[in-house]
Amino acid sequence: MEKIQSAIAKARAERRAKGGESTSARFVHRAYAGESREDTAWDAIHLITPSMKRLRAQRIVTLDRGRDAVHFDKLRTRMMQQMQANNWRRVAITSPTMHSGKTTIALNLAFSLSRQVRSRVILSEMDLRKPSLRQILRVETERDFAEVINGNAFFEDNAIRVRQNLVVGMLQSPLSHPAERLQDARLSETLDAIEEKYDPTVMMFDMPPFQVSDDVMAFADKVDCMMIVAAAERTKMSELDACEREVSNVSNVLGVVLNKCRYEAEDNAFEYYG
Helix, strand or coil: CHHHHHHHHHHHHHHHHCCCCCCCCCCCCCCCCCHHHHHHHHHCCCECCCCHHHHHHCCCCCCCCCCCCHHHHHHHHHHHHHHHHCCCCEEEEECCCCCCCHHHHHHHHHHHHHCCCCCCEEEEECCCCCCCHHHHHCCCCCCCCHHHHCCCCCHHHHCEEEECCEEEECCCCCCCCHHHHHHCHHHHHHHHHHHHHHCCCEEEEECCCHHHCCHHHHHHHHCCEEEEEEECCCCCHHHHHHHHHHHHHHCEEEEEEEECCCCCCCCCCEEEEC
């Protein structure tokens, strides 16, 4: 583990020396507005309560405070401290390759954030090739976030609230031409409109693995920063370094989450290197 952390630090230092890693904010968001208009907008989104038993079976452990949630809560706090310090609101979550657990990390962070009373969280599925939020959440709904991505429907008609302050946009099935859809300027306008109307504390985007396509690069200009999830004993150091290097060329690297750790003195499932 120390070798991985040292390798990450060394690679970052080399990129900074070459001027290849940006730390400046890409967007400046407006100040927090009054609550009444946004509350009304949130209340208009259909509320579905997922089964806590099913969620726990899918390793979603942040529904309540407790021993299982504490490490995600720490990750949540560090993430929000960095984002607020840079005036960032949008974060994409990706991984170098498949099976790193990025979607599980994204959902645990989203539920952890939703336990903060004044937070508003929007989690949108942008892994258009292999969507999985519906399978994990196990909610039955005909609402399809693809209609919003395609510009054919309103957000409130195709997203669901899984908590009072947590909204999820899920896909029914994979979409064709994903990179082209993610790069479309109309999607930028749609996301700007969602942010303006709902004034979320944070907008999270579950992305595909970075190295399987150019999808993440196509979407990079629509977020402020990216979090990278790597799987311990599965993700190669060369894959992680290449992913972080390429992400740093198109966005701000928020941090690296090392997931699926088998070691740990406190039963932690991951380590975070910001």
